[in-house]
Amino acid sequence: MSYRAEEAGYRIEKIHAREILDSRGNPTVEVDVFTPKGFGRASVPSGASTGTNEAIEMRDKEDERYNGKGVLDAVDNVNTTIAGELTGYDVRSQREIDGLMIALDGTDNKITFGANAILGVSMAVANAAADSLNMPLYRYLGGSNSFALPVPTMNVLNGGKHAGNGLAIQEFMIQPKGTDTYSNALQMGSETYSALGKVLEDKYGASATNVGYEGGYAPPIDQTVDALDALVSGIEEAGYTESEVTIGMDAAASEFFDGDNYNIDGTTMTGAELTDFYVDLIDTYPIVMIEDPFHEEAFEDFANLTNEAWETIIVGDDLFVTNVARLAKGIEMEAANALLLKVNQIGTLSEAFDAASMAFRSGYNVVVSHRSAETEDAMIADISVAIGADLIKTGAPARGERTAKYNQLLRIEENLGDAARYVQL
Numbered sequence: 446m447s448y449r450a451e452e453a454g455y456r457i458e459k460i461h462a463r464e465i466l467d468s469r470g471n472p473t474v475e476v477d478v479f480t481p482k483g484f485g486r487a488s489v490p491s492g493a494s495t496g497t498n499e500a501i502e503m504r505d506k507e508d509e510r511y512n513g514k515g516v517l518d519a520v521d522n523v524n525t526t527i528a529g530e531l532t533g534y535d536v537r538s539q540r541e542i543d544g545l546m547i548a549l550d551g552t553d554n555k556i557t558f559g560a561n562a563i564l565g566v567s568m569a570v571a572n573a574a575a576d577s578l579n580m581p582l583y584r585y586l587g588g589s590n591s592f593a594l595p596v597p598t599m600n601v602l603n604g605g606k607h608a609g610n611g612l613a614i615q616e617f618m619i620q621p622k623g624t625d626t627y628s629n630a631l632q633m634g635s636e637t638y639s640a641l642g643k644v645l646e647d648k649y650g651a652s653a654t655n656v657g658y659e660g661g662y663a664p665p666i667d668q669t670v671d672a673l674d675a676l677v678s679g680i681e682e683a684g685y686t687e688s689e690v691t692i693g694m695d696a697a698a699s700e701f702f703d704g705d706n707y708n709i710d711g712t713t714m715t716g717a718e719l720t721d722f723y724v725d726l727i728d729t730y731p732i733v734m735i736e737d738p739f740h741e742e743a744f745e746d747f748a749n750l751t752n753e754a755w756e757t758i759i760v761g762d763d764l765f766v767t768n769v770a771r772l773a774k775g776i777e778m779e780a781a782n783a784l785l786l787k788v789n790q791i792g793t794l795s796e797a798f799d800a801a802s803m804a805f806r807s808g809y810n811v812v813v814s815h816r817s818a819e820t821e822d823a824m825i826a827d828i829s830v831a832i833g834a835d836l837i838k839t840g841a842p843a844r845g846e847r848t849a850k851y852n853q854l855l856r857i858e859e860n861l862g863d864a865a866r867y868v869q870l
C-alpha cells in the first residue's frame with residue numbers, strides 16, 4: 446500500500462450523533478465517528494451540582510442558560526455543521542480538531558454548538574483514532590509512559606443534591622490504599638461498601654441502603670459525623686484498618702451556601718467556622734481528601750484550609766471547573782492542592798489535558814471524575830491512566846454506569862501486565 450493510501454485510512458469518513466438516555470433517565474448525546482480503518486463511539490455525562498462557570502450543555506433543562514435549547518439541538522449541530530466541517534480530517538489530529546470546533550463555536554462557554562455536542566465529537570474522535578491505530582485508548586492518549594492505575598475514591602454514602610436525606614455534604618468516599626494492585630484495591634472497596642450497607646441497615650433500618658445518584662447509600666441521617674462514624678464502622682467491619690482504607694468528602698459547598706453563610710448540620714457557619722469544622726474532622730477521622738469545602742468563588746477560604754491542612758488533598762471542582770484560567774488563579778493563590786478533572790466542564794479532551802498538565806506542573810494532584818448522571822461510556826478510566834492521575838472518582842462500586850469505569854481499569858491493568866503499578870498516595 447502506498448503512503449498516501451495508508452494515510453487515507455485515518456481520514457474521518459462520517460460523524461453521526463444520536464440521542465440516548467443517561468443514568469438519571471434524561472436524554473444525552475452519543476456520537477459515532479468512522480474512518481476506513483476504525484470506529485469510535487462516545488457519550489456525554491451530566492451534573493446535578495453543576496458549577497456556574499462550566500461550559501454550557503444543551504440539556505432540555507428549564508434554565509435560562511440553555512436558551513431553551515435541548516439535546517436534539519446538540520445532536521443536530523453534530524450531524525450538520527460539525528460533521529460537515531470535520532469530514533476528511535485526520536482522526537489522529539485531536540488538538541487540531543478540538544481547536545477547530547472551539548473556533549467555529551466562537552464562544553467562551555461553547556453555547557453555539559453546545560458543550561455536549563463538542564465533547565461528544567472530541568471523545569468519539571479519540572476512540573476512533575485509537576481503534577484505527579489498533580491501540581488501547583489509554584495508550585493512544587498517554588503513550589508508552591502510561592502504566593499507573595489511579596486510586597479509586599469511591600462515593601459510598603450520599604447527601605446533598607444527590608440524595609433525599611438531610612446531609613449537607615454531598616459525597617462520603619473511601620480510598621483503598623493498603624495494597625499494591627488496583628484489582629485488590631477494587632475488592633477492598635467493594636467489601637467495605639458491602640460492610641457499610643450492613644452497618645447502616647443495623648443502625649437505621651432496611652431503607653438506609655437505598656441509594657443516591659452515584660450508587661452510594663442515602664441513609665436517613667442529617668449529621669456529618671454520623672456519616673463518618675458509619676464509614677469508620679464499615680471499614681472496621683470489612684476487616685481493614687484506618688490506614689488501609691481512608692476517607693474523603695465532597696462537600697459541594699456551593700449547594701449549602703446561602704450567599705453569606707453555610708447551612709450545615711442544623712447550624713449556620715461562616716467560612717472561618719467551616720474551616721475549623723473541617724480541621725476538627727481531619728483530626729478525628731482518617732480523612733485524606735476534601736473536595737469543594739467552600740463555595741465556588743471562595744478562593745481565599747480554600748487557600749486558608751489548604752494552608753492549615755496541607756497534608757490533606759484539597760480538591761477544586763466547582764472552583765476550577767477544569768478551566769486553566771480558574772486553575773491558574775487557584776495556583777497563584779495557593780487555593781487547593783488538587784484539580785478535579787471533568788471533561789464535560791470544559792468541553793474538549795485537549796482543554797481537559799491542558800488543565801491536567803498545568804495542575805501537574807504546579808505540584809497539584811489530579812482526580813479524574815465522572816458526573817452524577819453517567820452513561821456506560823468508560824473513557825474516563827483510560828484518561829485517568831493516560832495522564833497518570835492520582836485518583837479516579839466514579840461513584841460506588843455498584844450500578845452499571847459506575848462499574849463500567851472501575852471494570853475498564855481492571856482491563857487496563859490486565860493489558861499492562863507486569864508493567865502495571867498502583868498509585869501509592
Ligand SMILES: C=C(OP(=O)(O)O)C(=O)O
Nearest residue numbers: 492493494495815816817
Ligand atoms: C460528581 C459530582 O456531582 P455532579 O456531577 O452532580 O456535579 C461532583 O460534584 O463532584
Ligand SMILES: [Mg+2]
Nearest residue numbers: 695736737762
Ligand atoms: Mg464535586
